[in-house]
Amino acid sequence: xxxxxLSVEELNEILANENIIILDCSTESNIAGIQSDVENIKIxxxxxxxxxxxFSDSESIFPNTLPNPEQFQIKSRKLGINDSSKIILYDNLxxxxxxxxxxxxxxxxxxxxxxxNGGLPEWIKRKFPTQQEYDLEFNEGNxxxxxxxxxxxxxxxIKHNLENDEILVIDARSSKRFNSLETEPRKxxxxxxxxxxxxxxxxxxxxxxxxxxxxxxKLIFENINETSKKLIFSCGSGVTACIVYLASELVLxxxxxxxxxxxxxxxxxxxx
Numbered sequence: 001x002x003x004x005x006l007s008v009e010e011l012n013e014i015l016a017n018e019n020i021i022i023l024d025c026s027t028e029s030n031i032a033g034i035q036s037d038v039e040n041i042k043i044x045x046x047x048x049x050x051x052x053x054x055f056s057d058s059e060s061i062f063p064n065t066l067p068n069p070e071q072f073q074i075k076s077r078k079l080g081i082n083d084s085s086k087i088i089l090y091d092n093l094x095x096x097x098x099x100x101x102x103x104x105x106x107x108x109x110x111x112x113x114x115x116x117n118g119g120l121p122e123w124i125k126r127k128f129p130t131q132q133e134y135d136l137e138f139n140e141g142n143x144x145x146x147x148x149x150x151x152x153x154x155x156x157x158i159k160h161n162l163e164n165d166e167i168l169v170i171d172a173r174s175s176k177r178f179n180s181l182e183t184e185p186r187k188x189x190x191x192x193x194x195x196x197x198x199x200x201x202x203x204x205x206x207x208x209x210x211x212x213x214x215x216x217x218k219l220i221f222e223n224i225n226e227t228s229k230k231l232i233f234s235c236g237s238g239v240t241a242c243i244v245y246l247a248s249e250l251v252l253x254x255x256x257x258x259x260x261x262x263x264x265x266x267x268x269x270x271x272x
Contacts, residue, residue: 036121172240
């Protein structure tokens with residue numbers, strides 16, 4: 001398995017490799033209200049990955065919904081991505097949107113994709129090469145989607161497995177949101193959680209914008225001591241769930257999937 005995270009030092013060493021494609025997954029805002037300290041700076045050679053406009057299903061009533069494989073393939077090719085490309089993902093918050101994009105490429109069948117640990121802030125901190133604009137000149141790629149059905153779970157699957165001891169839903173929202181101690185940030189969305197789910201807030205697996213060390217992650221996931229359990233990751237709309245998903249990928253061998261609709265869908269459609 002290709003390493004799902006890459007250090008800034010490792011990227012700097014291979015920056016001149018022509019097979020590398022660096023994608024900036026930053027967005028203008030996020031539901032957690034986290035702000036970036038860096039603006040108008042890109043990693044040398046970076047291309048813009050437009051998560052909201054190009055790589056989300058615009059027809060879905062729920063935010064950040066995964067696009068169909070055909071749309072993903074078309075937009076990826078326009079970014080010059082080939083089946084043989086080594087894709088490096090980063091964002092300007094350290095680690096926030098980049099794991100979502102990692103999961104998207106993985107579910108579309110691309111094997112060589114990694115998240116830059118620490119993202120743009122760590123890259124700038126180490127004074128590695130930057131530029132002010134995105135790279136725009138590249139040939140269209142030949143990327144082909146190969147959808148991996150096992151990496152996604154829908155509402156009906158979770159509904160029918162609420163009592164299944166072999167299925168565990170992990171919610172990456174804050175503990176206050178999970179326990180209905182504060183209202184949801186999305187208007188008119190009720191509070192609560194999926195029955196029998198557990199809470200691992202995404203901030204818990206990070207330290208200063210980077211994933212914690214393996215020994216610390218193992219302690220966070222220590223209650224998941226059965227590799228036979230399938231883990232399903234959820235959050236508000238399927239973004240921060242991918243942070244915990246990726247953290248678990250570093251230390252757990254369990255089968256894993258994402259509930260893409262997450263609490264926005266469940267809280268809207270289900271009254272359990």
